[in-house]
Amino acid sequence: MGVLSLIRKSFGQDSMGSMKTAVSMGTGNDTRVTEFVLIGFTLNPHLQTTVFALFLLIYLLSLFGNLVIIALTLLDYRFHTPMYFFLSNLAFLDIWFISSTVPKMLVNLVTKNKTISFIGCILQMYFYLAMGSMEFFMVAIMSVDRYVAICQPLRYNIIMNRRSCVLMMLGCWIGGFLDFILPTFMVFQLSFCGPNAVNHFFCDNSALVRLACSATQKLELMFFSIASLVILSTLLLTIISYAYIVVTILRIPSASGRKKAFSTCASHFTVVTIVFGSCIFIYVRPAESSSLDLTKGVALLNSVITPFLNPFIYTLRNKKVMDVLKKIMSKGSPVES
Template identity: 60%
Template sequence: MSIIAAIWLDRRLHIAMYFFLTSLAFLDIWFISSTVPKLLTILASNDRIISLPGCFLQFYFYVSLGTIEFYLLAVMSVDRYVAICHPLRYYSIISPKVCLWLVLVSWIFGFLTFIYPTVLLFGLSFCGPYKINHFFCDSSAVVAISCSDIKQFNVVFASFASAVILGSFILTLISYFNILITVLMIPSASGKIKAFSTCTSHFTVVSLVYGSAIFIYVRPVESSSPDLNKIVALLNSVLTPVLNPFIYSLRNKQVQQVFRDFEKRLALLK
C-alpha cells in the first residue's frame, strides 16, 4: 500500500513502469488475501471449516488472481524489453494509453479465463469425507474428495493452466533473452553490472512464480504428491507476493529517493 501511495502521489514516478508496479502491488494484496487469512484462522483458532460455496469462490479468486499475475509479469517483461532494447522508441510504443489497456486486458482476461473450469467444479458432486488435504481450496485437493467423474475437469483445468502459465512464460523468456543479448552488447562494465543486477533480481521472482506453478499445475495430476504440492504452493501463494515489493520496487533507487523525500517532509511537519 505504501508503494501504491508513493507512486500515485509523486509525479516523478508517473511513468509506465511504475504504473505496472502499482498494478502488481495492488494485485499482490488481493492474491495473498485469497489464501492467507483463512490459513491464519486455521493456525490461530484451529477452525478448519469452510463452506462449499466459500471453497469454490476461494478456488476461483486464487486461480484468477494468479492468472492476472502471469499476464502482468509477461507485460512487464515486454515493457523492460522495449525500454532496454528500443529506448528511443519507448515512449511512442508504451504510451500511457497502451499502458492502461495492457493492465485492463490483464485484469479482465484474468477474471474471465477460469470461469469455465470453475463452472465445471460447481457441477461436481461431493459425498464425503469432506476433508481437503491442503491449506486452501486448490483444484487437485478439492476434486480428490469428489465422487463424480473428474476426468473432464482435470483435462479442461490442465489445458487452461498450461496455456496461461507456459504461454506467458515463453513470452517472458523471449523478452529476457533479448534483454540479455542487449546487455552483453553494452560497452561499459558498470552499465553491464547495473543491468545484470536488475535483470537477475527480476528473473529470480519470475523463476519462483513460474517454477512453482509449473511444478503444481502443468505436471500430470497422477505424478504429484499432495504434501509436496502444499510446500510448493506456499512459495507461490505466500513467499512470492511478499518478495515482489522488495524485488520490483523497494530496491529501485528512484522509489527509495521518493520514500526518503517523504520522510524529510514528515520530519519538517513535526
C-alpha cells in the same frame, strides 16, 4: 534456514480418516456436502503460536510493502512511468492474492473450527486461480516493458504510451477473471457426497476435485490445459523478451553500461524464476505424480511468500524509492509536482 525448518515441521501426517463428513440429505438416498474442512498443516501444539505469528507478520509486511508501492505511484510524479504503473497494478493484485488464502489460514491456526462453506470454498478456489493467472500476465508484460526499454530506448515513450499500458493492464485483469470461469462452474456442478476434508491450507482445485464422487477426468484435463496454456505462453513471451535483452546488453561496449543494464532486469528476473518455477511444479504435470504435502509447500511459496517478497525485490530495495521514503519520513511530504 530457521524459517524453512519451521515450515517443514508444520507438515505432518494428515488425519483425514478421522474427519467427519458434513452432508445434507436430499431426495431419496442423495447426500450432498455443505461444507469442507481445510486440513492445512498438521502442527505440533507448541509450534502453533509461533507459526501463527510468523504468517501474520508476513501478511502485514506484505500489505505494507505493496501499499507503499501503490501510494508512491499515485502521489509522486517521479513514479508516473510505465514500469511503476505495472508495479502498482502488481502490488494491488498481490494484496488480493495473499488475502485470498492467508486470513482464513490464520483463523484455522487459532481456532478448532477449520470449516469453510461449499460456496466459500468454490469462490476461494476461483479467485486464487484467477489472480494467479493475472500474475503471470503481468510478469510477462513487465518483461516486454524491459525489452522495449533496453532494446528500443528511443521508441520507448511511443510504444509504452499511457493508452497501450492501460489496455495491457485491462487485458491482464479481464483475461485472468475469464480463464477459469468455465472449470469453476464445472466444479460447482460436481457431486460431493463423501469425505469433505480438503488436504490443503486453502481450497486448491486439485485437492478439491479429488473429493468428488462423480467423474473428473475431463475437468482435470481442462484445469491442466488452461494452466499450461497460461503459464507456458507467458513464459515463452518472457524468454523471448529476455533473449533479445541479453543479446542487446552484450553488444554494449562498456562494462559499466552492461552492468547497469543487467541491474535493471535483475529484480524482475528473480520474481520470474520464483513465480514460474513454483507454478510449473504445481500445475504443469499429471495429477497422479503429485504429492499433496509437497504441493502444499510449493503453493505456500507461490501464494504467500511471493506476494510478500515482490515489493521488496522490485521496489523497496530500489535506491530511488528509498530516497523518497527517507524524504517522506524527514519532511513528511511525499509529493513533487
